Amino acid sequence: MRSAKLKATDRLILALDVDDDREALGLVAELKDAVGLFKVGHQLFTAYGPDIVRRITASGGRVFLDLKYHDIPNTVAKASAEAVKLGVSIFNVHALGGLDMMKAAADSAKETAEKYGLPRPVVLAVTVLTSMDQRGLQRELKITRPLRREVCHLAKLAQRAGLDGVVASPQEIKMLRRSVRGAFVVLTPGVRPAWAGKDDQKRTMTPAEAVAAGADYLVIGRPVLKAEDRRAAVEKILEEIGQ
């Protein structure tokens, strides 16, 4: 079940894939009223640390912290607590860290939010990285079941652990909506408006297609970052998503 009440603006997440904090903060200042969240990934976080998250939230942007925690449950619980205290709205972990690790993240987020009177972030699982194909899964990781079944299995495991949903490729959205019951958030990158180039994304969907397939949140980077008029690009995307 998707989050039906989200407005187009709430659904749109801009990937802050830039190497300069001033550029990141400039994007937040320019687009915070039109973009639901800003994604801070490994690049920006490694360069500027948690302070970049504090500066984004202080200037009115909401943050999806895309650090994909994958460690022993105790360590992930502690990192999750810090993500809550940092004030992020969404963060994620790797489902391949296992049930106990995911439970530790979910429980820690809930307990920390209650303890400090903070909003509990949405906690998502990454199932199988989309850079991994069937061949890599079997030959390298020795996971023999079909990739799509593995994605479904890990999504259900994430739900059992108490996580809110998953990060999924556009091609997986419909399958996940069919196989995972109850409230479950699906956040998808690999979204390309018809007017934008595909860059290195291979199997894309347009924003309208991804939402129709059942996505709650869309992560979009380069179609906005590379646009001559970034605001116009965001507005075109919002129009495509519809209300």
Ligand code: C5P
């Ligand atoms: O520029 P683009 O719209 O392709 O950016 C998409 C963002 O989503 C990037 O930050 C990328 O790392 C991330 N991502 C992705 N595909 C995945 C998971 C994350 O493109 N499967």
